[in-house]
Amino acid sequence: MNARYNPSELACALGLFPPTEEQSAVIAAPPGPLVVIAGAGAGKTETMAARVVWLIANGYAEPAQVLGLTFTRKAAGQLLRRVRSRLARLAGVGLGPVGDAAAEPEGAPVISTYHAFAGSLLRDYGLLLPVEPDTRLLSETELWQLAFDVVNGYRGELHTDKTPAAVTSMVLRLWGQLAEHLVDTGQLRDTHVELERLVHGLPAGPYQRERGPSQWLLRLLGTQTERAELVPLLDALDERMRAEKVMDFGMQMASAARLAAGFPQVGEDLRARYRVVLLDEYQDTGHAQRIALSALFGGGVDDGLALTAVGDPIQSIYGWRGASATNLPRFTTDFPRSDGTPAPVLELRTSWRNPPRTLRVANAVSAEARRRSVAVHALRPRPDAPPGTVRCALLPDVVAEREWIADQLDAHYRRARADGVSPP
Structure with missing residues (x-):
């Protein structure tokens, strides 16, 4: 399909400033996978909104076939308002959908947070796992109270002098890490045994005076042994949450990843529903999000899908909660073209914000x-x-x-x- 309008023509028709060459290259990129490295103040949100408008104006998609994902409700709201206002102007000048189709809920683009999207997946397809559709999402406070109750009620042996509150914090920290990396307690349970065998079997270092493991290795082993001791508490917390039909954000995203990876028909349904997908702040996605998104929209199965990820490794801020620095460079191979070639990379390097x-x-x-x-x-x-x-x-x-x-x-x-x- 040949584009009827270029980005500058659309900007002129909408009464907007013409895009730069960098922005035009992103806006008018043909459907298919694309990753955009957008620096601070480089006009990322405006360019993403303009890309949606360009794709709709040129007949590649309808407004209801647009899915945008970002991290915060504020960012999702800003992008949605900008897209809707551009589409309304587009209809006003006769270049877009006629009437209020794009303004009605059933005809409007879907812009949400990554976690809200995961929740919608579980509501629609969760019984395949199975996850009950009426499972309730816990707040951080509710999760802490539930975990503290599990720790207080535990009657097994635990070799620690820490308080129940401190143990609760340890349990929740490990719980979140396991969920983010899609690791279950069965995989964790006996890792300290193999690690102990490895540590005690290592030869002494060239400058080591005493035989046996170094203090650093012993501390490493102690940490892993301590984690293994928490497995019964993790299992008890999991059982309690399932019995009460509740989950936290980490469990929600991990379940969505397992659902997407284990049931290909979910991805087929979503690719039929959405022909334009925007992934914002991709540098801050974690392992579970990467698995879910690549299973749903990657693999080189649909070159007609306009999949655009935007990110900047310099602005990564969520490493503390599991965001993976490797997700952005892996995008080109997680989301290849159908012939196996990596997804193209474009840049937005002009900062409009900074002198x-x-x-x-x-x-x-x-x-x-x-x-x-x-x-x-x-x-x-x-x-x-x-x-x-x-x-x-x-x-x-x-x-x-x-x-x-x-x-x-x-x-x-x-x-x-x-x-x-x-x-x-």
Whole structure:
């Protein structure tokens, strides 16, 4: 299919600024898998919305065939509002769906969080696992209270001097890690035995005075043994949650991943329903999310599916809760074309938010990070950007840092008010 409208023509028809060459390449990329490395302030959300509009205007999909996933409800709401407003303008100039089809719930794009999407999968297909459709999602507080109750009621042997609250925290930390990496307690149960055999069978190091494992290896073994001791508590928590028909976010995503990977018909249904899929902040997805998404939309089974992932490894913020730094570089092979070639990679490198001086500092600080996993080029300022100002201070402690930053913001605000301009 040949496109009837290019990105600049659509922007002009909608009364918007024309996209840059970088943005146009992303917006008008043909259907198929695509990963976009978008730096901070590079117009990611605007470009994603413009891509949806371009695909719909050129007949590749209807509004109801659009699925967008992101991490927060705020981000999902912003993207949905932007897409809907563009589609309404498109209909107004006669280039899009006629009437209010895109505004009605059954005819509108679906933009949600990754976890909300996982929940919808389990409601629609969960009985295949089986997971009851009426399973309730626990808040963090409810999960902690339930786990604490399980720990308090445990009558088995536990070699620790930690308090029940501390043990509860350990159980929940391990519970989340197992769910994120799709590991069950059966796999964890005896790992310390094999690890102990390996550790005690290692030869002494070249500079080791005493025979036997080093203190570092013994601490490693102790940690794994402690984890194995928690297995009965993990099993008890799992039984309790299933009996009460409740789950937490980690269990929800792990169940969705097992569902997607184990039942190919789920992916077939979704690919028939959605012809445009946007995966936002892909650098912050975890292992379970990667398994679910690649099973549903990857594997090179449908080149007509316009699947676009957007991410920036420099902006990864969820490593502490299981986000995998390797997911972004793996995208090209997790979501290949039907002939097996890796998905193409495009970049958005122009920062519309930051002035040149700020970018020079940021690029220097992030140089090492940009060489890891996915090669990320330095950001560049927009052509007409003012130079900006960079201020640095070496202060004795964090309290002084906070006060200095507050003083700088206050002075900036007061200068703007005195000059009669709107404060930033």
